[in-house]
Amino acid sequence: MKSINDDENANLTYLEVARGKEPGGAEPLAAETPVFKIIGRPTPRVDGRLIVTGRAKYTHDIVLKDMLVGKILRSPYASAEIVSLDLSAAKRIPGVLATVQLKEGRVRYEGEQVAAVAALDESTAEEALQAIRVEYKVLPHVVSPEKAVAEGAPQVLDSANVQKFNEYNRGNLEQGFAEAEVILERTYRTAFEIHHPVETHVSIAKWDEDRLTVWDSTQAVFNVRDGLARMLNIPASKIRVIKNYMGGGFGSKLGANEHTAVAAQLARETGRPVKIALSRKDNSLCVGNRPSSMITIKGGAKKDGTLTALQMTNYTSGGVGRGDRCSEPLVDIYKCPNVRVEEYTVFINAGASRPTRAPGHPQGTLAMEGFLDELAAELGLDPLELRRKNYSSKNQGDTGTPYSSKGLDQCYELGAEKIGWSRRNRKPGGGPGKKKRGIGVATQIWWGAGVPGTLADVKIHPDGSVEAVCGTQDIGCGTRTFMAVVVAETLGLEPQDITIKIGDTAYPWAPNSGGSQTAPSVAPAIRDAALKAAERMRALAAKRLDVPAAEIVLAEKKLFAKNNPEKSVSFLELARDLRREAVFHGERGDLPAGFAYNSFGAHFAEVEVDTETGQIKVLKVVAVHEIGRVLNKLTAESQVVGGVTQGLSAGLFEERVIDENSGKMVNPNLQTYKVATAQDVPEIVPIFVDLVDPRINNLGNKGLGEPPRIPSSAAIANAVYNAIGVHVREIPMTPDRVLRALRAKEASS
């Protein structure tokens, strides 16, 4: 294992490294603050030019010689039996080179794949799909979780429609409620969301004898490779998966897709490359969604706000797939000795869920943070004070493992100041007028420690050019750029000097780009490789300059003696001494045991609600995050504003709607499935707590992918509550739901 302690030769000025001790030892890493020149500063993307000139090649843009167009026929019914399927008319169409039946028997959701064709061009392929004759026996369906749980509902799978998948207990819940001075019970709901990456899912398959190459719009080249090996029953060693540029994924592109296997099958049959690109409608129906949730929280507290008991019951649906575990925020963040969780998945006749940026957390956070605000009002406490009152330093609500680092208190402090927390309504709904303003807060927790064993190489050529190579992916979060930043920092070069090679299973292994694990996996691995490269270069320089290697600094494209900068040699010239290309292997080390590795954050939102129309206008969001060391401030800020925007979008607009009679989705496009656009997005202020995790890895960075997506819907919902005095308790908070909540409030007062 390569640990943070091994860099004994590292130069402290430019090659940082804090030398901390492992758990149980003396001082942690952060005690010695490394001085970085590039890491942590804003660095524009190294591939920006390619993107803004339209030259970046996405899988959609790739055209291979002799390539055919593959298309898939999908079930129009939510539940049916395929009685017969006739491909003969499709086969006869000139230009159709292959047809294949993909399904027999039951189809259980609209969009399930039934048959496929490969043709010379798109219109011929479409014509062929229309020529396929399928006779269906339509069966009863159920598309709403509320109906699926009822007695006598059509059975979706071969097992029961409702299944418990998570149970958690700690302490003594009954005793906790007995100790409580206030007990509150509330139910919160979240809708099904669709990922809708702008680049729809697309795969190209090409065979060379028994070897398969796949170009895929994916967040996980290795997952696709291994998944295809299983689906096609061929060795993983025969498959190469390449992903160059990808137009968004948000969790929907983490595995091998059925349509990719179909492309491989059609390519094998025709002896030609086959490309299958899904339509926007396909993307709505059959490549994932964020599961719905219906979360009831019953909680008890002392009058001073001390939590004594929390009970959560969740009914979550992921169509024919599983619902999300939404309990993590409730179980983990706040100090509370007595907790019980029960989570049930509800199957319905709709496409299977897939991980969606921070699975379970936006749902669980909306419920938990909403509940806390309603509890605070009941207790007459400041919502932020209630959160601080139950602050924890160990996971599992202060009953488990200590956090390696936790900057949540600073997130609260910085955010409250920036939003002007004191301006909020002391009493929810207390503001004047028909357009009411409010301010709300919500807390975020996520993992994102990275994956030990991630590999990366730094290669130095004798001409002085440098490569950073890793089988990771850049899914839009700036992987290429932070790799260049880390290598440039370590070798005393500039980010633009580094050639980045990623997105290919031919390169060293890296995990999928999901779950906020790319940066805390890849950055320490490439840092490790670069440190080894630096060590070799220092040894070469030591010979040339006649200075001990330990006294040599790499900076400004030179190597020089720390105490005598006149003694120097340029990086370029020194590289000649390598004589041949030199490869340095890096690995992300283990996570020291005995600590919990989590990221934290708090979002503060200010809104204006028109109580006559029910319309919500978000005025400002302050998003404060503690993610250990920030590698690139510029791209990190983008990730934050993007997460906030998606949370705003889910909080106000996004909802998959399926017609109960027909079982069909009625908004499978970007016009009727509403996502936030330029007019909806207000000022967003990203702030990072400057805190380096002392032991998570050799750079002290945590992941940032999910965190900013987690608390924004909840913060906006709480701001709406603060504005109008009633919690809407359901997202998206459409005007009708806001008006309904206001009516319910009037009726009860």
Added chain:
Amino acid sequence: MERMTRKKGKVYSRRAFLKGMGGGAAGAALATGWLGRRVDAAQAASEAAPVYTKKEITFTLNGRSVSLEVEPRETLLQVLREKLKLTGTKKICDRGECGGCTVLLDGNPVYSCLFPAIRADGKTVTTVEGLAEGDALHPVQEAFIEKDAYQCGFCTPGFIMSSVALLQKNRTPSPDEIKAGLSGHICRCGNYVKIYEAVASAASKMRKA
């Protein structure tokens, strides 16, 4: 730029049409995959398959004159991406909902997925590939890099084209005017606030230039 050849006559069999596409995928297809495989070549040749009416159009594309034959059903997006191999313009929704396919037609932004290619005849079309002059990027492109006004980058060409069109008409857009000018676009990564910053910054640079 691929060479466009003029075809006489208006009616083509499918086979002739495919041949007519020349050196690309379909032409090669006839030589390899199609013949001797699932489709009977003789049959394909003898059956006068569906006919297409075609029209030759000439337009200025990124500063160069282009002539080619298009079918009435073909969109400008299809022609740009599939026939002219300019893949910078993206297909995202394919029904005028997202702005990803935006190009400039005589300086005005249009959704190329809804725009019949035939109507581009005699016009000037600019795509994202045509903004830079040599190595010198357009100020909007520069600003997108500086402000990190993208994440995955797939919607970026569309945003850039509308931003360029906006700044051509309005040198001093207010924040609300920028939002309105870009309201026909979807950035699913949610980078709008960075995009506003980039457009404002480009506007300022262009005024000074």
